[in-house]
Amino acid sequence: MTHLPNLITDLGLILVAAGITTLLFKWLKQPLVLGYIIAGLLVGPHTALFPTIIETENINIWAEIGVIFLLFSLGLEFSFKKLVKVGGASSIMALVEVVVMLLLGYVTGKILGWSTMDSIFLGGILSISSTTIIIRAFEELGVKSQRFAGLVFGVLIVEDLVAILLLVLLSTVAVSQQFAGAEMLEAVLKLAFFLLLWFLAGIFIIPTFLRKASKLLNDEMLLIISLGLCLLMVILAAQVGFSPALGAFIMGSILAETTKAEKIEHLVAPVKDLFGAIFFVSVGLLINPETLVTYAGPIALITVVTLAGKFLSITSGGLVAGQGLKTSIQSGMSVSQIGEFSFIIATLGLTLNVTSDFLYPVAVAVSAITTFTTPYMIRLSEPLYKSVEAMLPDKWKASLSEYSSGAQTISTTSDWRLVLRSYALNLVIYSVIIIGIVMLSARFVNPLITKNVVPGNLGDLLTTAVTLVFMAPFLWALAVYHPQKEAMGRIWANKNYRSLIIVLEFSRIVIAILFIGFLLHQFFSVQVAIVVGLVIVALLAVFSQKIQDFYIRIETRFMNNLNAREISDAAKMHHTLTPWDAHLTSFDVSPESAVAGKSLVELQIREVYGVNVAVIERGRRTITAPTRNERILPGDRIYVFGTDDQMETFRQLMEAEVELEMNGQHDKEDIRLQKLLVTAGSPLLHTTIREAGVREKTKGLIVGVEKNGRRILNPDSNLVFEEGDIVWIVGSPWRISKLEAARQENVS
Template sequence: MTHLPHLVTDLGLILGAAGLMTLIFKKLKQPLVLGYIIAGLLVGPHFSLFPTIIEIENINIWAEIGVIFLLFSLGLEFSFKKLVKVGGASSVMALIEVVVMLLLGYLTGKILGWSTMDSIFLGGILSISSTTIIIRAFDELGVKTQRFAGLVFGVLIVEDLVAILLMVLLSTLAVSQQFAGSEMLEAVLKLAFFLLLWFLGGIFLIPTFLRKASKLMNDETLLIVSLALCLLMVILAAQAGFSPALGAFIMGSILAETTKAEKIEHLISSVKDLFGAIFFVSVGILINPAMIVTYAGPIALITVVTLLGKALSITGGGLISGQGLKTSIQSGMSVSQIGEFSFIIATLGLTLKVTSDFLYPVAVAVSAITTFTTPYMIKLAEPLYRSVERVLPEKWQKSLNEYSSGTQTIGTTSDWKLVLKSYVINLVVYSVVIIGIVLLAARYLNPFITENVVNGNLGDIATTAVTLIFMAPFLWALAVHHPQKEAQGRIWANRNYRSLIIVLGFVRIAVAILFIGFLLNQFFSAQLAFLVGLVIMALMIVFSKRIQRFYIRIENRFVRNLNARELNEAAKMHHTLTPWDAHLSSFDILPDSVIVGKSLFDLQIREKYGINVAVIERGDRTIMAPTRNELVFPNDKLYVFGSDEQMEGFRQFIQTTIPAAANGEGEKEEVRLQKLQIKSTSALLHKSIRQSGVREKTKGLIVGVEKNGNRILNPDSELVFEEGDIVWIVGVPRRIKQLEGNTVEEVLQS
């Protein structure tokens, strides 16, 4: 009889149990993650009713591969550009929640009498919510289009990055076994350095490679190349001293910026599902049911801490960031669970052998309970808000509404802020690139040249020359390039600030010289380095124009690669139909646009602007040829057909926003631009603006008057109204209608 390896037997058992549980949990409409965990529990060594796996060590290898592909997939959905676009409110809420839950987890562990390391890892486990569970719950409850859902998605994006940082910090802490501030700071700086270096290098090289090789790639080739890139970055991350999962996440986030992102995500989904299932089943295999019974009390306490701590911290963060009471409560009630990252952090503790055996099953049990409670927490959010609103003093509600409105102001950016921000970004980015080039040259290029090409001082000189060629464009950009020329020119026009601009210029040149010294110090003595440095600076001055042109080519390629996905999507929907000069284009609807909540019939888009709405994209749903009764929701994408002039008018219309009014939750009233025509029966006839009392009666402001075909913007208060005049008022529609009865016609225009 042919011998069948235990690995194959165990894998068949795992997938069989996972497949059966998938069907059962699909029928019960419960999260599949819980089904996988239960499947692992049934085939694990602690449950003898069913066949049991033979070699757990092999399954752990499969599970580690599962983590790699799981984080690779999360990276494809993450994208660093999404992180940049996440609003300040989501960032504040996420950071407050992480800090609060780290503290609560640590304190809870200490109250239970656990060790310091168990308590720290418990804080890390409780601090990250489950993206998978939340998205699935939002889909099932149909709340993805609501305002709080956008905030929650932003919170999850920030938490993903924080989870990566936590994994690095916890690994460092586990190895050192002490709270050394210098080591923790070094770990954070090292992570930031490599993240930036890999992202910059990846965006410059990988999209270009995929674009050049696109004609040679079918689905099979693209899948293999994507997995190869993922595993190469995993190896690179491990070589740099990070976890393999970090490398997978980084490569996913780089590929997320390419035009192949959606295709790769589609191709990788089956691989991710397969190994993800193995990972979650392995989570269940490691659970000891007897330990869960033993620690039932701590599990109940930690569950309560998770539900209340996350809800209160996110709600508090929402209020601090000015999101209004209702939105803050809805957001807080949505993220009260732990999931996949919590399992990974718990696994990390076991792998490093720094946590107790009971922490892992406790974390899984808390995750299972909070996963079941998630839909109910989301449903209870609105009733809870109403209850809080009833008991909250009116004075407090008014203060919250005023604070929320005050945070929605539009800030202005000074020239100094633009210039200093550009200088700081340039300094950080180019410093990382230059240091990365020097370190690569010292570690890999110099040994290769001295061993295989030429040895001794000649080898060092050759290494320096090659390295300098790669460094030169970035040294020039660091010392000379001005990304904000217009803003700097306006500052230079003020003689009082010229000395500061000159000082900043000298600082940049000095930093560039220091980097040249850093390079030379790797291979030469101090005296020789000084002489060679003078020669290098002279050569850079002589060849500055060529270096400048080379840098601009590098910068243009990087920017083109970074924005390739957006440009490609725009190109797909922008086809000119000659000879009509009409085309199909798309518009993203902001949550505060004036058209949100209105039907296509009410908006009269075709009648007013001459364009047709062909398609509405809403999340994962595409509405073809929408009917006149279709409503426009926040974050919809409208595909419309028309000419350039018609598109411009429509764009200005949809970009008109409704002034923020405490999220619509308080007593704030809607403000609109109104048109009022002066008739023979009007109470305003023959009165001046001052005498009319419009400001006092409507709490509005007259911003324009059309008189005899002439338009007067911001008219003088002594202007007298005559019959036929059209008055434009910014105010509350209800109040203006009370002033003139049915003579007011609401007009929506920017």
């Protein structure tokens, strides 16, 4: 009889149990993750009702592979560009939640008499919500299009990055067994350094490689290469001292910026599902039902802390960020659960042997309970908001409304802010690249050259020359490059600021010279380094133009790779919609454009210019074949079909700016939510909204009216203003002040 390895027997048992339980959970309309966990519980060593797996050690290896592919898939959906686009409100809410839950988890663990490490890891487990469960709940309840859902998605994106940071910090704490401030800061800086370095190098190299090899890539090859890159980054992360899961997440986020991202995500999905199922089943394998009974009290307490803590922290963060009471409460009720990353953090504690055996099953039990409660929490969010609003004093509601309105103000960006931000960004990016090149050269290139090419000082000199060639374009960019030339020119025109600009420019040059010294210090004594450094500075000055051209090519390739998905999408649309001599061209609608805010019928685009607006892209929404009443809004991208001559005429319309009425200035207006009281002398008194002509006089929009204590949102144009009414207008304060002036004239 042929001997069957235990690994295959165990794997077959796991998959059969997982298949049966998930079918049951699908029929019950419950999250499949819970089905996997229960499957592991049934075939685990603590349950004798069913056949039990034999070698849990092998299954743990499969589970670790499952974590790698799970985070690889999360990285494909994450994208650092999405993180950059996340609003300030979502970032504030996420950070408030993480800090509050870390503290609550730690305090709860101490109250229960747990050890310091158990309490710390409990805080980490409770601080991250479940992306999978929330998205699925939103889809089932049909609330994905609501405002609070967008905020929650932003919170989840920030949480993903915070979870990666927590994995690093918790590993540091587990090794040192104490809160060492210097070690924690070093871990954070090390993580930030390698994250940025890997992302920059990955975006520069990998999309180019995939594009060059695209003709040779079929589905099989793309899958193999993607998984190979994933595991390569896993190895690299482990070598540096990070979690293997971190490497998988980083590679996923790099591939998310390529044109192959959606294809890779589709190909990897079955692999992720297989190993992800094994991971979640392995979670159930570690659960001892007796432990759940023994720790029923702590499980109940931690569940209450999770539900209440996440709700209060997110709601508070939303209010601090200037979101309305309703939006904040709905957001808080949506994220009151823990999930995938919580399991990974709990697994980290077990792997490092720093947490007690009971913490893992307790975390799983809390996750299961909060997963069940999530849909009900979301459904109850609106009734809860109405109850809270009814209980709040009018003064509090007025203060919240005023604070929220003020937070929505659209402000301008000064030239100084643009210049200083670009200086800081350049300093960070180029410093990371230069340090990375020097470290790579000292650790790998120099030993290779001195052992195999030229030994001794000549080998060091050759290494320095090779390293300098790679450093030169980034040294030039750090010392000379001006990404904000126009803003810099406007500041330089003011003689009072020229000395500050000179100091900034001199500082950049000094930092570049210090980096040259940093390179030379790796291979030479101080005296030799000074001489060689002077020679290098002279060579950089002589070949500055060639170095500049080299850098421009590098930057162009990087930006093309970074924006490859957007460029590809536009090219596909251009190709599929241009069968004749006429062609499709896209235009971005700037806020100052003369077409902004006008409907297609008002612009008479087809009649006057002979072109057709085929598509309007508005954020993540695509409007195909827009109707004549569709308005073109600032930030839209419109795709217009016509000939070259027609396009040129239409382009002039798109680039024409509206004439501003503010003394001929071309600055952005300060837009706020203003309130206006209708008094006896007001020109609005006894007129309808239509007759008052507020839109025409102030270019403002009436969004609400308070009449006899009753609030009317988006009132009808036939509503008549009465004395004592409070009118809420979105517009420019100086324009709305014209109505105030008119009221004073009527009184006088």
